[in-house]
Amino acid sequence: MTAAAAAVVPSEAYAGYLDCLTDADEFAATEMAIDLLDAGVPAERVLLDLVAPAQAEVGERWARNEWSVAQEHAATHISEQVIAAVVAHVKxxxxxxxxxxxxxxxxxxxxxxxxxxxxxxxxxxxxxxxxxxxxxxxxxxxxxxxxxxxxxxxxxxxxxxxxxxxxxxxxxxxxxxxxxxxxxxxxxxxxxxxxxxxxxxxxxxxxxxxxxxxxxxxxxxxxLAHLADDEYTSLVRRRAELIDSGLARLRERVPAVRAYTPAQVDATVSDLGHIVDFLAAAVYVDDASLFTEFVEWLAEILVSRGVPAGAVALPLEHYAVALRDFPRAERVLAQGRAAIRH
Incomplete structure (x- = not known):
């Protein structure tokens, strides 16, 4: 292999490595990485041009609901083992x-x-x-x-x-x-x-x-001078109350939620908690884009799993009413609602 060719991981190697992750074949994935080292590809490039982008693709496959959590975990474990093998090989x-x-x-x-x-x-x-x-x-x-x-x-x-x-x-x-x-x-x-x-x-x-x-x-x-208004601290104190009232509102407005299994209820409570946590973080750094990027992502994830985007809009509307005395949170929520309407 020439010096120029050794500077990057060949595309066919990347495709093959993804196949190894898909098949949960730890030994084949490790062998492929070591073969690249032996062919002259620098260890840093194996890590950054093979393992890193492949792991990003694993995350995308999970987000598109193409892979289960179990598949994602298996692939992540393999990548961790490959990283260890590469560094041990180089010493x-x-x-x-x-x-x-x-x-x-x-x-x-x-x-x-x-x-x-x-x-x-x-x-x-x-x-x-x-x-x-x-x-x-x-x-x-x-x-x-x-x-x-x-x-x-x-x-x-x-x-x-x-x-x-x-x-x-x-x-x-x-x-x-x-x-x-x-x-x-x-x-x-x-x-x-x-x-x-x-x-x-x-x-x-x-x-x-x-x-x-x-x-x-x-x-x-x-x-962070804006934190002097204590809005972030007050919002965090109301986290549990907001989650409970958000779930009650969903049950009231969406009949299907009343028939949720315990696992579905747990997932819904988790999503409601994430909405509150991202809202609080947006208030902490005083940047609504942090929240709008999250709710857009959450809506995409839910839609890929057969849940309508309205399942995100309803809690945002409820939180806007519940937090009407929180001016910065209210502005962030308004921008989040506008983001998922488009």
């Missing part, structure tokens, strides 16, 4: 300081930050990967015991942004610079800037930022 040496990589508390999407961790390891950093849903107190305790050059934190869901902000601040109080990434901060990092933290769009960018300590620490202050 990178640690020549730089320690970087701690973790998911925010409540975040369970651990594969993207795992890719970041391994790219950093391939570039010579000593990496500690703490995995999914790391409580802030445990992370800070770890930082106090180990001298870390930086912390890389991942957030996949914007509804976790208030928790993310508290975790970021806890790390800073330990005098450890932080870089964040993941879809939870917005495709362009807009909510990272609102929280006043360095953001990287992908693993290579994170590695470059961590290597530049001056850039890592040169971040603007958070833009």
């Amino acid at each position: 990178p040496a640690s020549t730089r300081g320690r970087v701690v990589v973790a998911c925010m508390d409540g975040e369970w999407h651990a594969l993207p930050p795992r890719l970041v961790a391994e790219v950093l390891r391939l570039r010579g950093w000593q990496v500690t990967f703490l995995g999914a849903s790391v409580p802030a107190a445990h992370l800070v305790s770890y930082l106090h015991r180990h001298d870390a050059h930086a912390v890389a934190l991942a957030c996949a869901l914007p509804m976790r942004l208030p928790h993310a902000h508290r975790m970021i601040e806890a790390c800073r109080r330990s005098d450890v610079p932080v870089v964040v990434g993941g879809r939870g901060f917005g495709a362009d990092g807009r909510w990272a800037r609102r929280l006043g933290v360095a953001w990287a769009p992908d693993a290579p960018a994170a590695a470059e930022l961590i290597a530049d300590e001056r850039a890592l620490r040169a971040v603007p202050p958070a833009q």
Whole structure:
């Protein structure tokens, strides 16, 4: 293989790898990745041009209701094993300081930050990967015991942004610079800037930022003066009440909901909770687009599963009435309702 050909993963290899994930064939997937390494493809490119896009496709297949949760979990497990096999095959040496990589508390999407961790390891950093849903107190305790050059934190869901902000601040109080990434901060990092933290769009960018300590620490202050109105805190206090009243409203207006099985009721309660949580996060960062993007996505997911988009519109209408004394939440809800009408 020429140097140019080795710079990217061949398209036929990508298609074959997806077939391995579809068939839940861990050994074939691992063998394919190792064969690419042996053919001269750099390990970083195997991770970023094979494993990462394939895992994104797995998520899309679940969202389109083409794959079950079980299929998605099986594919994710295989990708995790492939990542481990690739790095073990290369055996990178640690020549730089320690970087701690973790998911925010409540975040369970651990594969993207795992890719970041391994790219950093391939570039010579000593990496500690703490995995999914790391409580802030445990992370800070770890930082106090180990001298870390930086912390890389991942957030996949914007509804976790208030928790993310508290975790970021806890790390800073330990005098450890932080870089964040993941879809939870917005495709362009807009909510990272609102929280006043360095953001990287992908693993290579994170590695470059961590290597530049001056850039890592040169971040603007958070833009959260609006939180002085206490609307976010009051909204969070009403979470349980809003979910209960939202479910009662659905039962009143949609007769089919009254005949839901316990599993269907649990799923509906979960969706109502997510609506409240995304609304609260939008109020926290004072950006309605966080909420409108979510309700558009939720409507698409429900429609793909045979649930009418009106199942989203009705709770939004109910919450708008229930929160009429919350001006910022009311504005966000109005934009969310307009988004799913189009």
